[in-house]
Amino acid sequence: MSTLSIALCASTALGQDVVQAQSDYFTAGQDLLAERVAAQPNTNQAMNVILFVADGMGIGTNYGIRVFQGQEMGLLGEEHNLPYDLYPHSAIIKTYNINAQTPDSAPTAGAMNTGVKQVFNTINMADTVVHNDCSTEAPLTLFSELVSEAGKSVGVVSTARITHATGAAVYAKTANRNWENNAPEGCTDIATQLIDQMEAGVIDIALGGGARSFAPEGTELEVGTGNRPDDVNLIDRAAEIGAQVVYNSEDLAAADLSAPVLGLFTNSDMNYEHDRPEGEPSLADMTTAAIESLQGDEDGFYLMVEAGRVDHASHGGNAHRAFTDGVALAEAVAAAQEMVDLENTLIIVTADHEHVMSFNGYCGRGTPITGLCMGVAAGQVEHSGEPVTAADGKPYTVVSYTNGAGSVLIEQEDGTYSGERPDLTQEEAQDPDYLQQALIPMGSETHSGVDVGLWANGPWSHLFGGTMDQEMIFHVMNHAVFGAAE
Known part of the structure; x- marks a missing residue:
């Protein structure tokens, strides 16, 4: 149905003319309605699955990223949409762990890759595992192992x-997420598990940071120095099993992507996107290289892409870097969807957890999302240009954290905490290095237990909807790949 005919139907249904029918908001709504009415669920078997996980990007953080990118494009910001905002299917995802109201990244990512909730600070272990106790390890089967088989x-x-x-949740199983290169006797560290999984043919391409965990302490590498406490050189071992080890954008571009x-x-x-030096690939660069590599398999692929430093920036209380790394994720999603056929590729965009980021009001349209809250203006769309002040007479930023390094409470000589909010200028608030004001003083801002969003497109993406537990991500992926073929 055309927009006009739907508008006429709406008028008839109301029994009167719809005065606002010519509004851009109204016609955009009618257009989307027509698109949704005509939509049919995609029930093809998924040949490929791409799971994007923006670490620490709950619904609030996603809002900030959306407005930030829109304002970088010269828009007021609120009207902008990230590529995945427009996906036809979405859900609200619960993130709690078996024994934690506020989750950590290891068991949340593990839930996506196994279909069950997991224990705080462990990766891909059954619920009988005791954190930091090797003797209790009970490994689970991974989605990567199922699709590889x-x-x-x-x-x-x-x-x-x-x-x-x-x-690590894509390939590793451990009683302690921190055993990246130093697991106790009888357990296998995460870096070793990655090379084991490459040798087993489960992992075909792995791109990221963390070279230090793959070489003995003191070993000089192109990007730094190894810090493994044993004498095992996993980089040499990777080369022995036929993998190419690359250290920069030039190496990646020259790599034979038909080999591991x-x-x-x-x-x-890796560096925050705001600080990324020349020669270090972006998230979009790595994503496109990975897809190019994996597309060589005529049976299809599974790729998980993590924007890991959205999380780290929020831990540091720095919204600017959280948002710029979020924009880098959006660019990676846009690049990926151009390379695949959504008729046979399921794309999911979600997060493992949210942070305690909040957005303060009441701000006018177009208020710089990393800056001071500007007042709503009468008679115009854009903000008034004048900062809104709090009860203390001082302006405040749009974004703040409830805890973290930016706390206005400072430790005094006697060990107590006291303080007051500083008077900020717009220039100070929008400095990329500015730490958002917080209340509770903590060296590192914490995760939040609130729900995160999920956006999906492609085969069986319509199975996502409502409020779901995080492990449902595995079950939908598994059905799209295997259940649809039954």
Whole structure:
């Protein structure tokens, strides 16, 4: 149905003319309605699955990223949509762990990759595991292992260390997420597990940071120095099993993507997008290289892409870097959807958890999302240009955290905390290095237990809807790949 005919139907149904029928908001709504009425669910078998996980990007953080990118494009910001905002299917996702109201990244990512909730600070272990106790390890079967056994290729991409919690959930199983290179006797560290899974043919390409975990302490690498406490050189072992080890954008561009690839672009986490130097690939660069590599498998692939440093920026109380890394995720999603056929590729965009980021009001349209809250203006759409003040007579930023390094409470000599909010200028608030004001003083801002969003497109994406537990992500992926073929 055309927009006009739907508008006429609406008028008839109301029994009167719809005065607002010519409004841009109204016609956009009618257009979307017509699109949704005509839509049919995609029940094809999924040949490929791409799971994007923006670490720490709950619904609030996603809102900030959306407005930030829109304002970078010269818009007021609120009207902008990120690529996945327009996906036809979405859900609200609960993120709690078996024993934690506020989750951490390891068991949340593990839930997505196994279909069951997991224990705080563990990765891909049954609920009988005791954190930090090797003797209780009870490994679970991974989605990557299921699809690999079916002949598909598997990749993992992260802007954090490739052995860090979220990325590790694609291939590793451990009683402690921090055993990246130093597991106790009788257990296998995460870096070793990655090379084991590459040798087993489960992981075909892994791109991220964290080179230090793959070489003995003191070993000089192109991007830093190894810090493994044993004498095992996993980089040499990777080469022995036929993997290409690459350290920069030039290496990645020259790599034979028909063979296994291990990308170690920094010694620890990769740089924030705001600080990324020349020669270090972006998240979009790594995503496109991974897809190009995995598309060589005629049976299809599974790829998990993590924007890991959205989380780290919020831990540091710095909204600017959280948002710029979120924009980098949006660019990676846009690049990926251009490379695949959504008739046979399921794309999911979600987060493992949210942060305690809040958005203060009442701000007028177009208020700089990282700056001071500007007043609503009468008779115009854009804000008034005058900061809104709080009861203390001082302006406040749109974004704040309820805890973190930016706390207005400062420790005094006697060990007590006191303080007051400083008077901010717009220039100070929008400095990329500015730490948002917080209340509770903490060295590192914490996660939040609130729900996160999920957006999906492609085969069986319509199975997402309502409020769901995080492990349902695995079950939908598994059905799209295997159940649809039954």
